[in-house]
Amino acid sequence: MLKMLLISFLLCMLHLPGYISMAGVVTGSERYAGNERTYHYTLGQRSVPLKVTAYGNRKDVVMISLHDDETTGVEAARAVLERTGGILLSIGNNNQRNITFTQRGITYRFDPNRMFTKTGIKATLQEYSKQSTKSAINAIHGFSNFVLNQVPSGAVVLIALHNNDDAGFSALTYMKGGECEKDAAAVHQSDTRDPDNFFLTTDKLFFRKVRTSGYNAILQHHKAKDDGSLSVFYGKKNRRYVNIEAETANVAEQKEMIETAVSFIREAKGRSRKAARRQMDKTI
Incomplete structure (x- = not known):
């Protein structure tokens, strides 16, 4: 007994x-401890680091930080990944937003969230360097492929982490009359949440989830302007992507938003985009 x-x-x-x-x-x-590995890509005369931090063995939860000066998202992501497991990719750039490199005696500067299509690469080089040569475009395109190759094939949704300044880029940018109005297929503005904190997604099902949960949410139009961003690249590939945008220093809010995205991954895992579209076409 x-x-x-x-x-x-x-x-x-x-x-x-x-x-x-x-x-x-x-x-x-x-709690999972982060196992960090740093890979380097030679861009002209510069070596650009890409940190890949694995929390446990989970590969369906993958987050990426492209701008090294946007530290709030990384801090919030680490706090979540320590509990859920997953992978964090982050470009090292001396706490700077844009990347500078020298090739054949010419110095170039570009936004790493404008490097995922050649149209976007050319535009960002023209904006920040006032010139765009074929060799520079090819070099940056090679770097973008290097970054994308570190995203595991098992990633259900790629979660991008971004931060903004108060009253700058926000959900209002996608509202009627806003600069990015034509890039949105649907917009939900919360009555209670700061418009600086919002989701941008290529996935209808996720859009509905966060809309009904009371968040600011943008569903990206499938014909959004090709600016070379990761959201446009994933939209063209018809792949699930979520950008979690939050005001700088608002760690608690961004952490909550990341947790919402991770919970969606459990719901979406194994469900095809076609099945999701059939379910959602009647609701959006």
């Missing part, structure tokens, strides 16, 4: 949050 009671007690303990099982797996409140 005593032996049976002991076994029952141990079985109950296995279900308590944070209890370590005999297999060494922490249930409920496990």
Whole structure:
């Protein structure tokens, strides 16, 4: 009888949050330590680092930070990934937004979130360098492929992390009369949340989820202007993408938004985009 009671007690303990099982797996409140590896890409005369940090072995949750001066998103992402597991990719650029490199005696500067199509690369080079040569375009395009190749094939949704300044780029930018009005297929403006904090997505199902949850949300138009951004690249490929945009220093809000995106990954895993479209076409 005593032996049976002991076994029952141990079985109950296995279900308590944070209890370590005999297999060494922490249930409920496990924390994953980040295992960071840094890869380098030679861009002209410069070596640009890309940090890939794995939290556990989970590869369906993948986040990316392209602008090294936007640290709020990275801080919030790390706090979530330590609990959920997943992968964080981040470009190292000395805490600067735009990347500068020298090739054949010419110095170029570009926005790393405008490098995923050649049209976008040419435009960002013209904006920041006042010139765009074929060799520079090809070099940056090679770098963008290098970054994309680090995204695991098992990623259900790619989550991009961005930050903005108060009253600058926001959900209002996509509203009627806004600069990016034509890039939005649908817009939801929250009555209670700061428009600086919003989701931009290529996925109808996710748009509905965050809309009904009361967040500011933008569904990107499938014919959005080709600015070379990661959202446009994923939209053209008909792949799931979520940009989580939050005001600088608003870690708590961005963390909450990231948690919402991660919960969607569990819901979306294994469901095809075609099935999602059939479900959502009647609701948007």
